[in-house]
Amino acid sequence: MADDLGSGDTAESVRRALDRVVFFSDAVFAIAITLLVLPLADAHLTDENLARQLFALWPQVFSFLLSFVVIGLFWLSHHRIFQIVDRVDRRLLFLNLLVLLCVAFLPFPTAVLGDHGSQSAADVLYAASMSLLGLASAALWRHASHRHRLIPAGFDPAVIRYITIRSLLVPATFIPSIGVALVSPVAAKVIWVLTFPLSTVVDRWAAPPGHR
Amino acid sequence: MADDLGSGDTAESVRRALDRVVFFSDAVFAIAITLLVLPLADAHLTDENLARQLFALWPQVFSFLLSFVVIGLFWLSHHRIFQIVDRVDRRLLFLNLLVLLCVAFLPFPTAVLGDHGSQSAADVLYAASMSLLGLASAALWRHASHRHRLIPAGFDPAVIRYITIRSLLVPATFIPSIGVALVSPVAAKVIWVLTFPLSTVVDRWAAPPGHR
Amino acid sequence: MADDLGSGDTAESVRRALDRVVFFSDAVFAIAITLLVLPLADAHLTDENLARQLFALWPQVFSFLLSFVVIGLFWLSHHRIFQIVDRVDRRLLFLNLLVLLCVAFLPFPTAVLGDHGSQSAADVLYAASMSLLGLASAALWRHASHRHRLIPAGFDPAVIRYITIRSLLVPATFIPSIGVALVSPVAAKVIWVLTFPLSTVVDRWAAPPGHR
Amino acid sequence: MADDLGSGDTAESVRRALDRVVFFSDAVFAIAITLLVLPLADAHLTDENLARQLFALWPQVFSFLLSFVVIGLFWLSHHRIFQIVDRVDRRLLFLNLLVLLCVAFLPFPTAVLGDHGSQSAADVLYAASMSLLGLASAALWRHASHRHRLIPAGFDPAVIRYITIRSLLVPATFIPSIGVALVSPVAAKVIWVLTFPLSTVVDRWAAPPGHR
Numbered sequence: 001m002a003d004d005l006g007s008g009d010t011a012e013s014v015r016r017a018l019d020r021v022v023f024f025s026d027a028v029f030a031i032a033i034t035l036l037v038l039p040l041a042d043a044h045l046t047d048e049n050l051a052r053q054l055f056a057l058w059p060q061v062f063s064f065l066l067s068f069v070v071i072g073l074f075w076l077s078h079h080r081i082f083q084i085v086d087r088v089d090r091r092l093l094f095l096n097l098l099v100l101l102c103v104a105f106l107p108f109p110t111a112v113l114g115d116h117g118s119q120s121a122a123d124v125l126y127a128a129s130m131s132l133l134g135l136a137s138a139a140l141w142r143h144a145s146h147r148h149r150l151i152p153a154g155f156d157p158a159v160i161r162y163i164t165i166r167s168l169l170v171p172a173t174f175i176p177s178i179g180v181a182l183v184s185p186v187a188a189k190v191i192w193v194l195t196f197p198l199s200t201v202v203d204r205w206a207a208p209p210g211h212r
Numbered sequence: 213m214a215d216d217l218g219s220g221d222t223a224e225s226v227r228r229a230l231d232r233v234v235f236f237s238d239a240v241f242a243i244a245i246t247l248l249v250l251p252l253a254d255a256h257l258t259d260e261n262l263a264r265q266l267f268a269l270w271p272q273v274f275s276f277l278l279s280f281v282v283i284g285l286f287w288l289s290h291h292r293i294f295q296i297v298d299r300v301d302r303r304l305l306f307l308n309l310l311v312l313l314c315v316a317f318l319p320f321p322t323a324v325l326g327d328h329g330s331q332s333a334a335d336v337l338y339a340a341s342m343s344l345l346g347l348a349s350a351a352l353w354r355h356a357s358h359r360h361r362l363i364p365a366g367f368d369p370a371v372i373r374y375i376t377i378r379s380l381l382v383p384a385t386f387i388p389s390i391g392v393a394l395v396s397p398v399a400a401k402v403i404w405v406l407t408f409p410l411s412t413v414v415d416r417w418a419a420p421p422g423h424r
Numbered sequence: 425m426a427d428d429l430g431s432g433d434t435a436e437s438v439r440r441a442l443d444r445v446v447f448f449s450d451a452v453f454a455i456a457i458t459l460l461v462l463p464l465a466d467a468h469l470t471d472e473n474l475a476r477q478l479f480a481l482w483p484q485v486f487s488f489l490l491s492f493v494v495i496g497l498f499w500l501s502h503h504r505i506f507q508i509v510d511r512v513d514r515r516l517l518f519l520n521l522l523v524l525l526c527v528a529f530l531p532f533p534t535a536v537l538g539d540h541g542s543q544s545a546a547d548v549l550y551a552a553s554m555s556l557l558g559l560a561s562a563a564l565w566r567h568a569s570h571r572h573r574l575i576p577a578g579f580d581p582a583v584i585r586y587i588t589i590r591s592l593l594v595p596a597t598f599i600p601s602i603g604v605a606l607v608s609p610v611a612a613k614v615i616w617v618l619t620f621p622l623s624t625v626v627d628r629w630a631a632p633p634g635h636r
Numbered sequence: 637m638a639d640d641l642g643s644g645d646t647a648e649s650v651r652r653a654l655d656r657v658v659f660f661s662d663a664v665f666a667i668a669i670t671l672l673v674l675p676l677a678d679a680h681l682t683d684e685n686l687a688r689q690l691f692a693l694w695p696q697v698f699s700f701l702l703s704f705v706v707i708g709l710f711w712l713s714h715h716r717i718f719q720i721v722d723r724v725d726r727r728l729l730f731l732n733l734l735v736l737l738c739v740a741f742l743p744f745p746t747a748v749l750g751d752h753g754s755q756s757a758a759d760v761l762y763a764a765s766m767s768l769l770g771l772a773s774a775a776l777w778r779h780a781s782h783r784h785r786l787i788p789a790g791f792d793p794a795v796i797r798y799i800t801i802r803s804l805l806v807p808a809t810f811i812p813s814i815g816v817a818l819v820s821p822v823a824a825k826v827i828w829v830l831t832f833p834l835s836t837v838v839d840r841w842a843a844p845p846g847h848r
Binding site for chain 3: 234235238239241242243245246247248249250252253254257258259262263266276277280284287288291294295
């Protein structure tokens with residue numbers, strides 16, 4: 001077992017290694033989610049007709065809200081995964097960095113979507129970025145949970161199944177939306193927004209008792 | 213009871229789940245409060261008459277200070293709430309994300325207020341954003357404290373009442389200020405600034421002994 | 425004794441309250457110190473004569489380095505103070521927010537100094553901002569240590585004296601430099617830079633044995 | 637032994653001091669790695685031919701990815717070092733601040749590389765910045781591990797040797813690349829990218845059993 005984390009494998013040192021990974025991840029999530037507002041804060045406005053100009057910023061507000069909610073959901077999912085993981089290996093560290101890379105990248109597609117959402121290219125970039133994040137997050141969970149590699153051996157299989165299904169939800173809607181965006185940017189946005197009620201339905205259906 | 217937080221409900225794992233929520237929230241508060249300075253740091257200045265140009269930035273400095281203090285107060289309030297909360301459920305996570313959404317949004321109304329504070333639209337946007345944050349924060353506390361849902365059963369009712377009153381203070385002054393701002397941006401600003409001495413008065417009057 | 429921190433004053437809950445204050449402060453320090461690079465990262469450059477343009481950015485690099493080191497020193501000092509503080513009261517929370525307000529403000533004077541350092545106004549703004557931070561930090565320590573208000577009763581008086589002297593060092597050089605900057609921006613910068621070797625000398629002279 | 641960390645040298649207080657250093661460092665790493673996206677998020681784009689404009693941003697995407705991976709590797713390395721360090725002294729604090737200074741500086745060379753990567757000056761700046769970070773990080777490890785100064789006395793020499801070799805890898809490729817960049821910016825970039833497979837090879841060869 002390669003764990004790459006230095007000295008004595010005491011429970012305490014394993015716990016600290018895990019804490020630091022979680023901490024670093026939380027910080028990246030928190031910063032990325034907060035940087036989403038910068039295109040709004042940097043908008044060029046003039047005193048004249050300010051109210052109308054502020055209303056005209058609704059596409060930027062929409063993409064801020066959408067990305068905030070999606071990153072928030074991924075953070076909850078990351079939270080859920082690392083509640084269960086009880087060891088860290090090198091591959092987990094790399095898959096986690098991949099997730100964080102996708103998260104840190106999101107302010108870019110979010111800004112492009114806010115400014116140019118009527119152009120298919122903006123929507124394709126956005127859907128593709130979110131899909132990559134979803135796949136990276138699913139791979140992280142797959143690595144950790146497969147054959148109970150990094151989670152406790154007797155862990156409730158129903159919860160594992162539930163997290164697996166949840167982890168595939170965003171890829172399941174965002175990957176097809178890449179194709180849709182080429183034809184209709186509006187339809188792509190409808191799909192993205194529908195992902196949230198869908199996630200609630202999936203929770204009702206798939207969550208084991210006590211996790212609803 | 214749906215707690216959505218994975219495996220065994222040991223005191224230790226509940227504590228860790230709570231810690232991570234608090235940590236993530238603190239990070240978002242800290243980043244949002246620090247990003248407030250960006251409109252100042254990005255101001256276009258020239259060498260000539262620099263002192264006069266710097267003085268002309270006072271509206272930006274005012275909105276920086278105002279937002280810093282308001283976010284600081286909300287952070288103290290969040291701090292106070294999570295000192296008492298001893299469990300996390302799904303709704304708390306969502307209400308907390310709503311609070312953080314409002315916090316992460318604030319650099320936008322703050323920048324608009326700094327640049328266009330003489331226009332009613334800027335003041336309405338600012339007052340409305342702060343009111344939403346106040347309501348979200350009050351809803352978070354209401355959810356946690358109602359029927360001792362997430363706080364210890366025997367917790368001092370006087371402290372609960374105190375935090376409830378505190379949580380309604382910002383909405384109580386900022387919601388009316390939305391209407392005032394339509395008529396007089398200056399009067400709205402006076403109301404906002406008066407919120408701080410008012411909060412001290414409320415503390416004197418409502419804080420239980422030992423919390424003054 | 426007003427501690428404003430909710431429920432039972434167990435050692436554990438006091439420790440957690442303190443941890444959260446330290447954490448939030450660290451985050452603000454870390455973000456402010458990292459935002460200092462933005463004026464450099466945003467510099468408008470062209471391909472032609474890039475090397476010469478990069479060298480021409482030395483005033484921005486200087487103000488980045490200076491502010492990084494000063495914030496770093498204040499972080500070390502904050503670190504030192506909160507190693508000793510073992511309780512949190514309301515006034516400590518407010519004084520700490522005042523310190524953080526000054527820290528969060530620094531990217532502004534740093535950017536102005538980088539772009540307009542030859543103008544007295546830029547140097548006065550910088551020296552005044554740093555002086556305020558120094559005074560707020562000294563007030564924080566004074567509040568905590570006076571009559572052992574928030575530190576252990578038997579704490580080594582030599583260490584208290586040492587931290588007090590250290591906390592007055594930046595105000596002692598930066599406040600006079602406000603006046604100097606009005607006459608000579610260059611001389612003000614020399615004073616600021618000399619603060620660092622001076623701090624080493626003070627350490628030699630004032631640090632109790634075992635703290636050198 | 638000068639430890640500069642205030643009161644009683646209990647295991648608990650040493651642990652807390654170490655935690656705070658690690659925390660502050662993680663925050664700076666996390667912020668710097670997330671700010672790398674700003675040149676992309678701030679890119680000036682128009683609706684017309686958006687797809688083509690997005691593809692034209694590949695140099696900025698390349699420098700984002702490259703810096704993300706390099707900072708990620710340095711974070712892993714920092715992680716590895718502080719897993720072993722079990723005390724903090726003044727010099728460690730200063731060397732760590734030096735590492736963080738280099739990390740916080742990186743968004744600048746990354747932005748310059750993204751915008752002007754065809755110019756030798758941009759590549760020299762980038763290679764030099766990374767080399768400095770590598771040297772600072774190696775000095776940090778050297779200070780901590782030399783004669784087991786800050787690490788447990790009986791710590792496995794094979795792991796120490798492994799971390800030493802790893803800490804010299806980036807300087808070993810980036811310092812020579814400074815000279816290469818003067819002649820060929822493309823060749824310099826090839827060297828940087830080759831550092832990653834090389835690091836995997838080094839791991840195979842140098843990692844002690846159980847750390848592969």
